[in-house]
Amino acid sequence: xxxxxxxxxxxxxxxxxxxxxxxxxxxxxxxxxxxQQGPGQDPQFLISFYEKMQSDKGSIPDRFSAQQFSxxxxxxxxxxxxxxxxxxxxxxxxxxxxYNEQFFGPGTRLTVL
Amino acid sequence: xxxxxxxxxxxxxxxxENLVLNCSFTDSAIYNLQWFRQDPGKGLTSLLLxxxxxxxxxxxxxxxxLDKSSGRSTLxxxxxxxxxxxxxxxxxxxxxxxxxxxxxxxxxxx
Numbered sequence: 280x281x282x283x284x285x286x287x288x289x290x291x292x293x294x295x296x297x298x299x300x301x302x303x304x305x306x307x308x309x310x311x312x313x314x315q316q317g318p319g320q321d322p323q324f325l326i327s328f329y330e331k332m333q334s335d336k337g338s339i340p341d342r343f344s345a346q347q348f349s350x351x352x353x354x355x356x357x358x359x360x361x362x363x364x365x366x367x368x369x370x371x372x373x374x375x376x377x378y379n380e381q382f383f384g385p386g387t388r389l390t391v392l
Numbered sequence: 393x394x395x396x397x398x399x400x401x402x403x404x405x406x407x408x409e410n411l412v413l414n415c416s417f418t419d420s421a422i423y424n425l426q427w428f429r430q431d432p433g434k435g436l437t438s439l440l441l442x443x444x445x446x447x448x449x450x451x452x453x454x455x456x457x458l459d460k461s462s463g464r465s466t467l468x469x470x471x472x473x474x475x476x477x478x479x480x481x482x483x484x485x486x487x488x489x490x491x492x493x494x495x496x497x498x499x500x501x502x
Contacts, residue, residue, distance in 0.1 A: 312488065321481065322436070324489035335488035369436065376488050380426065383436040 281305055283372050283384030291390045292360050300355040300387045304372030310334070311353040312371040312381060313345060322369060328353055329376050360391045394419045396484050398493035405472055406501050413467040413496045415482035424485040425458050425465045429478045430495070436481065440467070472500045 284303040292298050304311050310329045314322040324337035328347035339345075342360075347353045357364060367388050371381040399414045415425070424443050428436040440449045440456040442465065448457040455468040465482055477500050483490040 310488070312490075314490075321492040321494050322483075322490070324491070327488040329488070337489055367433075371436075371490075380424070380438060380441045381485075381490060382438060383428075385435040388433075 283370055283382055285368075285370050285384040285387050287387060288385065289388050289390075291392065293392055294360060294362065296360050296391075298357045298360060298389060300357070300368055300370075300389070302353045302355070302370030302372075302384060304351050304353070304370075305382055308372035308374050308382075309351055310373045310376050310379070311347055311351065312373075313339075313353070313355050314369040314371065314383075316367040316369065316386075317363075318366070325355070327376075334376060357389075362391050365389060365391045394484070394486050394491050396482060396491050396493035398480075398482060398496050400496060401494065402497040402499075404499045404501065407472060407474060409472050409500075410468070410470050411472055411498075413469070413480050413482075413498070415465040415467070415493055417463045417465075417484040417491070419484075419486065420460050420463050422460065422484045422486060425456075426483045426485065426490065427454075427456050427465075427467050428481040428483065430481060431478050439480075469498075472498075474500045474502045476500050 312327040313325040316322040325339040327335045367386045371383045373379040427439040442458040453470040479495040481495045483492045
């Protein structure tokens, strides 16, 4: 069965650089979620999109922005990177929202030097 | 504030034991309760999802229960195996977001 695809899987950036993470949801899933998992921490919700519109927002820094495109893939744009942004970034997708199971991708490991 | 707590933080058991992982949540207005498995440095694998109207779900050797009124869920693993060693996370869904617990690190010794 098709799963959530994230690219790149690993990314190394310098402080103050920008990064773009991509997420391709499971086919026919119209909802995408982004989570950040710092070292030794539990995943924290960043933002979600339903039918290309932002549906919920969590603890996402103002330096980050995201959008969902017409083919339902999503991109998380991160600017002015800080050392503390080093984390595993997960994307999840679901068919619809609320009562539906979220299926997670393998994550993108971002390292900021 | 919506918080999820998992007990114990770590657990080490011999192979073959039945075990229970506990999860509690402060806000009972959840949509779903989802249990995940995470191997070191890897992604999240969904194990079971219990909708707020349900009391339990079963998949193979796993059984998860939900008591929404008391804000508790348990994951029962029968006949544990070394391959079950991983971190187990529970997550309560509020609106569109999942709020995760810190996880239980499970080690099953052969």
